[in-house]
Amino acid sequence: MANTHQGHFPYTDTGEDGFAGIAPVAQFPPNGYGLYDMAGNVWQWTSDWYRPDYYQQLAAAGGVTRNPRGPDTPYDPAEPTEKKRVHRGGSFLCTDQYCSRYIVGTRGKGEVSTGTNHLGFRCVKPVTRVVEDLTAKNTTR
């Protein structure tokens, strides 16, 4: 379940999922890790540069890659002079008529200065920081 586009794209967003356009965060159930909005609503910027062959490069290196950090430099053969980063998760504009990438395993791309209204970012905190914060909170009580 995610905020996506229903109706005739792009003219009519019927909002059958409860939202025509963008929705406030956490309007749909979290995934199995307790994370909200991993798909749909707004694309999520990542810090990874975009290269279409990045995963092929990883596969050619063999083994299992844990927490891949993306390539060292961006490259999009369709626009080779643009610097692009990876987007994940799709947006409220995704529909099976136009963009079916509203799942986390797929990736989009975007030029770094884009100002579109269906793109956002997620604030994260290292797990060790969370543990330290919880420990500090518990010791001050």
Ligand SMILES: [Ca+2]
């Ligand atoms: Ca919607």
